[in-house]
Amino acid sequence: MDGGVSQLLEFVKQCEGKSGNALEPIIKGALEHPAIYVFSELTHCPPVEAFIESKANEKLINTLELFSYGVYLEYKNNSNKYIPLNDEMTIKLKHLTILTLCRDTRSISYKTIQSETDTPDLGKMETLVIDSIYRGIVRGKLDHDKQCFHVEASAPRDVPSERIPIMIEKLEEWLKQLESADDTIRQQLNHLNSEKDSRLFHSEKMKELYARKKEHIQQSILSSIDQSDDMPGMMRMFS
Template identity: 30%
Template sequence: MATQATTLTDGEALKQFTILAKSGKGRACVAVIEQALNHPNVFVFGELLDMPNIQELKNTEFKSYYDLLQIFAFGSYSDYITSKDSLPQLTPQMTTKLRQLTIVFLSSSSNVIPYSILQKFLDISNVRELEDLIIDSIYQNIIKGKLDQKNKHLEIEYSIGRDVQPEQLDSMINILDNWSQSSQGLLNNINKLVEESEKVHVLYHKEREEFEKKFETAKTQYKPEPSEQLYYDSMEYSEGMGMMKNNKSAKTKKDYNKRP
């Protein structure tokens, strides 16, 4: 069963817009972009951005909508603020979404984000407004974390994935290759430890079996010397006599105290 976080990034909600973009031209593609940016479950835009009809907007009067889509795919709210004069105006839904995507963007650099950094990138001066945005993002499973109001920072445990720019792919591949090599080295060391442990386990059981066999053989072959047997018999006799004496003394004492 898909989680809410998976639903936001699996591209399923975006499919309807990529289908529309196949046949739409010019202003029709602008309408598709606006619908996608306002949709509550669309948080990845790379597939739509790559559509040929969307790419054509770069050379038309609607280039600003293509640029806006790029910011939603790869950028942050501060990127929008920097170029807002040449970009379409955001709706309240777009503003909230781009700010949430900006939190995701910041979480890729650090899992502890101070309020001051968030306020700067999100262009929010009111702390209560900032915390409300973060809480809504947590409820929507865009991020997973907690607010530290005392130390004024956000602790991130998890965030959804975002689109990756083509120029970032080589760097990501190198990171994954290094991770794969490190994991393989660690796996090899674990396998060696397991093999050594199994050898020790087998050797232990083999030595234990040999010891038990020798012990059983020694038990069957052992016979006590006559003097030892006589000593044990004497001990048993002495102990028996002692019990008899004790019983007799007790009886004598009892008879002595008995009145005629």
């Protein structure tokens, strides 16, 4: 579930030594490829970075950014900003939209998926989700009774630079929670070890007390036997 990184690297290699218009068919090819759902390696390779900075083909650049970070409704609401999408690219962008939804929640309602992918037909929406599962970008179960998709796992998406501080903040908060949980576990272990030591100490004391009592009783019996005139009778009594 790597989002097609290995396939993308083939397109990155094709970019070597190229510039300007020569990069356009390579970028389009990556966008159209049915197995590629991440584009960071392509976006950040030097030739494509230079192409983006040059703004030579803004619609293509916008489309690359859309497939990297965006969702389908962005395209629908501002289609003039992007290159025309063929059927495969349209489906792929809807898959990426589902992928984004899976990143933020573990259970997505059918209505949300229908709305975000502009797929009002229930059967087509389910087919879209099932296709996402078959392509290996999400894993989960469709729940017809509760009308939702239960997410088990999802492939990563590219992260825009403005989202990185938010991710760092979330990771730091997660780290704090782990440290707090670790402290709690250590305290519980220390408490359990203390109780264990206390029980062992108590057990040893009880053994010592039992041994002394036993020895005292034996000595008392022997003393009684020594003082008795009826030795055979006393022996029979304790036999």
